[in-house]
Amino acid sequence: MYELVSASGARVACVVFLLLALGLAAGLYAVLVRASGGRAVFHEEPRVRGPVATVASLLLFAFLFGTVYATVLSGFYRVELHEEEVLLHYLFPSHVVSLPRVELAEVERVAMLPGRWSIRLHTHQGAMYPSALAQEPPAFQSWRALHAYLGGGKGDVSPVEFR
Known part of the structure; x- marks a missing residue:
């Protein structure tokens, strides 16, 4: 058996990248929907409507986390060599x-x-x-x-x- 990547390390990396992508997407959402100007006489409309901000944030999250997953986390992390077969172990999904x-x-x-x-x-x-x-x-x-x-x-x- 040959382990290419630590399973626990990969899980920690997944959680860190997941939280980072989620935080950036939430930050984008907040920036897009917050009202511009500080103390205006009249209440101003948000910069972008909620559904558009939600879609933009989801796209950012999918792009960031998808890129990390595809380049770092996908693929087998352990390989077992048996007499007549090779077993490839994957983490995400397990x-x-x-x-x-x-x-x-x-x-x-x-x-x-x-x-x-x-x-x-x-x-x-x-x-x-x-x-x-x-x-x-x-x-x-x-x-x-x-x-x-x-x-x-x-x-x-x-x-x-x-x-």
Whole structure:
């Protein structure tokens, strides 16, 4: 079993990003609906009507949290290598995908951010299973084990070649 990302760390990151996106969306809503001017003689209308502000805030929330989810939190965080199958564990939503060994074509490693890597499993049918972003050491260990598992050698690639 190879763990690319700490499950508890990923959950904490999810909550932090969720609260941050929610706070920014609520802030946008407040800015859009508050009355302009401080002490006007006549009560002024809000800058934007409630439904429009709600939609704009929801779009901001979806964009911010969706971007973080798609780039950092999605993908498998743990991989288990068994004799005839590979199990990929996902956190969001929590589930396990079982792939027969004969269906797997190749494994690749992709540098995503400085010091952050993604492992991608490809099947013969063209499906791709990317991992969550992981730091270099666990990503390298997982890639090396999967590479050897698929018959690509004994996994004797050095970390320098991983870069």
